[in-house]
Amino acid sequence: MRTILTTLTLVCLSGLAASAADIKAGQAAYDRACKSCHGPDGTANPAIAKMMKVDMQDLKSAAVQALSDDEIKKIIAGGRGKMRPISSVSGSSADDVAAYVHTLKK
Numbered sequence: 001m002r003t004i005l006t007t008l009t010l011v012c013l014s015g016l017a018a019s020a021a022d023i024k025a026g027q028a029a030y031d032r033a034c035k036s037c038h039g040p041d042g043t044a045n046p047a048i049a050k051m052m053k054v055d056m057q058d059l060k061s062a063a064v065q066a067l068s069d070d071e072i073k074k075i076i077a078g079g080r081g082k083m084r085p086i087s088s089v090s091g092s093s094a095d096d097v098a099a100y101v102h103t104l105k106k
Helices: 002-019 023-033 046-052 069-078 092-104
Strands: none
Touching: 023 092, 069 092
């Protein structure tokens, strides 16, 4: 019985690890698709903000960090305000970017 419980626990944990977002892949996707506007550390690029005449939120802010992964993925897929949808970041890549954004906490 103990062996069965141990085996089931290991199978469940390995399944969670396999489905977990890849933060390194998220950073790479962020660097390709997001960094030019949102900066390397989540601080908005002031030149882009001025050109677009918008006040971009710092991705490290409490408001952004309070968003769920699903909310961040929805913004990536659908855009927000003057931000256009980012079609190059979808599926598991969007999961990875959402997880990476949460590592940018202040």
